[in-house]
Amino acid sequence: MRLALVLAMLSLTPSLALASPTPRPCPTEVGAGVGCFTARDTNGAHVLIARPERWNGALVVHTHGGPRLAPPAPDTSDEDLARFAETVREGYAWVATSRRREGFGVTNGAEDADNARRLYVEAFGRPRITLVHGQSWGGAVAAILIERFNEPGPDGRRPYDGALLTAGVLAGGTRAYDMRMDLRAAYQAVCGTHPAPGEPAYHLGLGLPPGASLPPAELRNRFNACTGAHRPAAERTPEQARALADLAAATGIAPGSLFAALSWATYLFQDIATHLTEGRPAFGNAGVRYRGTSDDDGFNARVPRFAADPAAVARLAADSDPTGRIAIPVLSMHAIRDETVYVESQRVYRDTVAAAGNAERLVQVFTDESAHSKISPPHYPALFEALRRWVENGVRPEVAALAQLCEAARATYPGQCRFVPGYEPPPWEARVRPRGR
Numbered sequence: 001m002r003l004a005l006v007l008a009m010l011s012l013t014p015s016l017a018l019a020s021p022t023p024r025p026c027p028t029e030v031g032a033g034v035g036c037f038t039a040r041d042t043n044g045a046h047v048l049i050a051r052p053e054r055w056n057g058a059l060v061v062h063t064h065g066g067p068r069l070a071p072p073a074p075d076t077s078d079e080d081l082a083r084f085a086e087t088v089r090e091g092y093a094w095v096a097t098s099r100r101r102e103g104f105g106v107t108n109g110a111e112d113a114d115n116a117r118r119l120y121v122e123a124f125g126r127p128r129i130t131l132v133h134g135q136s137w138g139g140a141v142a143a144i145l146i147e148r149f150n151e152p153g154p155d156g157r158r159p160y161d162g163a164l165l166t167a168g169v170l171a172g173g174t175r176a177y178d179m180r181m182d183l184r185a186a187y188q189a190v191c192g193t194h195p196a197p198g199e200p201a202y203h204l205g206l207g208l209p210p211g212a213s214l215p216p217a218e219l220r221n222r223f224n225a226c227t228g229a230h231r232p233a234a235e236r237t238p239e240q241a242r243a244l245a246d247l248a249a250a251t252g253i254a255p256g257s258l259f260a261a262l263s264w265a266t267y268l269f270q271d272i273a274t275h276l277t278e279g280r281p282a283f284g285n286a287g288v289r290y291r292g293t294s295d296d297d298g299f300n301a302r303v304p305r306f307a308a309d310p311a312a313v314a315r316l317a318a319d320s321d322p323t324g325r326i327a328i329p330v331l332s333m334h335a336i337r338d339e340t341v342y343v344e345s346q347r348v349y350r351d352t353v354a355a356a357g358n359a360e361r362l363v364q365v366f367t368d369e370s371a372h373s374k375i376s377p378p379h380y381p382a383l384f385e386a387l388r389r390w391v392e393n394g395v396r397p398e399v400a401a402l403a404q405l406c407e408a409a410r411a412t413y414p415g416q417c418r419f420v421p422g423y424e425p426p427p428w429e430a431r432v433r434p435r436g437r
Contacts, residue, residue: 016041016119021049029082031089036081038074039119046098047116048077049123056091057128058388061117061160063109063145064096065136065167065373069267072098083373084133086380086413093127095120103271106173106320109138110145117159129161129391131384136341136372139168139332140176143322143349150327158328162391164383165332167372169341170349171428173272173320174282174313176341178432179251180265181205181283181306186250186290187262189303190243191226194219194266203306205281207269219266223259242294249292250299252431254339276319277312284308288433322349324356329390331363331397333383336423337370344432347425363390363397366423376415382406 021037030036030050037049064080076098081088088094097116099109117130134142142163150160169176184204187194194214195201202209224230227247228240236244248255273279286307293299330353334343346364353362365383369375382405386397399421406417 015122016115021047021119021123026050027078027082027085030085034088037123039123041097041100041112041115041119043100043112043115044072045100045112045115046072046074046076047119048081048096048098049120050081050088050094051124052088052091052093054091055093058091059093059095059117059120059127059130060087060384061113061120061130061132061145062087062094062096063113063132063134063138063141065138067102067104067109067137067268067271068099069102069271071102072100074098080135084135084380086377087133087384089412090381090384092131092384093120093124103275104173104268104320105276106140106144107148107318109141110149113141113145114149114159129388130159131162131164131387131391132160133164133166133384134168136167137169139165139170140173140320140322143168143170144320146328146330147323147325160328162328162387163326163330164387165330166375166380166383167334167338167341168332168349169345170322170332171345172322172348172352173316175348175428175432176345177265177269177283178435179253179342180261180269181285182251182288182290182433183247183253183258183261184265184269185285185288185303185306186247186299187223187226189250189299190246191222193222193226194262196222203281204265204304205269205283205306205308206273206279207266207271210270210274210279212270214266216263216267219263220259223262227258229255229259246293246299249294250290250303252433257339260340272316273312277309277315280309280312280315281306282308282312282316285433288435290433322352324349324353324358326353326356326358326361329361329363329387329396331365331383331387331390333365333367333375333379334425335367335369335371335375336420337368338372339370340372342428342431343425344428344430345425348428350425360396364425365397365399365402366420366425368418368420376418377413378406378409378415378417379419381409381413382417
């Protein structure tokens with residue numbers, strides 16, 4: 001009787017897709033033996049599906065990095081499937097969403113990802129196991145997805161059986177961008193051109209004032225004029241060299257990553273204030289002490305100070321801070337020298353999961369690399385195989401076993417295996433200026 005009722009309810013549930021998935025060419029990097037399909041969900045997000053002919057019965061729901069600030073398009077997820085083509089070559093079905101809109105919104109992104117999974121199930125049936133793979137900012141999305149969208153259904157099964165988080169933004173939105181707020185303040189102290197003289201002053205935690213615009217090319221021109229970063233070191237003026245060095249020292253951001261960080265602290269901060277925190281700044285640097293500059297006392301005396309709005313911080317935390325309440329196996333991998341998302345974020349996530357009483361459900365591994373968007377290819381088949389075994393057989397991954405799986409994958413995928421046994425990520429405050437939390 002109960003089963004009949006459930007089936008009747010499902011039959012009345014409207015489809016998540018505006019139309020059934022339609023075949024389309026796969027990205028060329030995927031290779032032969034894989035069929036691709038596209039659909040659009042009822043919120044307007046574009047969904048890309050890939051199904052290998054030799055399917056292993058498992059589905060991977062991919063959550064992309066970013067957050068991307070370009071409007072979603074039908075081909076938004078193509079680069080993700082191409083980048084992680086090992087997934088479908090290993091026999092996993094794959095689905096990803098473009099999301100319904102660009103910008104931040106971690107919980108919104110998690111809902112869109114789950115809609116993509118449900119759309120896949122509507123079209124092709126439920127797989128034997130379902131894994132989520134979160135990459136970079138998608139790691140934050142995946143972490144929220146498995147906390148808030150993974151309750152058991154009427155049959156007792158959870159939608160997601162395991163999670164792989166690679167280079168994940170796992171410190172939570174209220175911490176992950178601290179160093180970028182430091183950069184906005186440091187940039188004003190050193191360069192004073194964002195905002196430029198004559199432009200209205202505003203709380204730098206807003207990125208830009210509501211409704212304001214600043215072309216990225218203009219931001220780059222201002223940055224280059226101050227730091228000479230576009231020139232070889234020998235061609236920079238002493239003032240430019242000092243400015244570049246002081247910005248790096250004050251923030252802990254590598255010189256080569258400073259402009260990218262400044263861009264995120266401009267356009268992403270503006271997106272968060274506009275769409276998430278009702279125009280309030282969620283970031284601040286009140287009480288931060290900066291060290292390592294050419295004149296610490298002088299620098300700290302002139303650096304502008306801003307306090308984050310408590311209501312904005314609470315809203316950002318509700319949207320994007322993990323709680324550690326996980327009910328499934330989670331495997332994470334991070335490059336130790338990643339300059340885009342610091343490896344210290346893994347320490348924050350580990351402590352969060354442990355505080356929630358779920359330490360045994362998390363395994364973290366690390367590689368001796370510096371890449372962020374994609375490390376050596378053989379690592380990924382090894383990670384998925386280890387996670388699948390953990391889900392299906394209860395075998396908790398160990399670094400030695402992962403290294404063996406990775407070496408076996410080198411017969412198919414080029415690259416080295418660089419797992420580091422026993423690595424312990426430092427505390428967040430060892431890398432990022434403390435906020436007195």
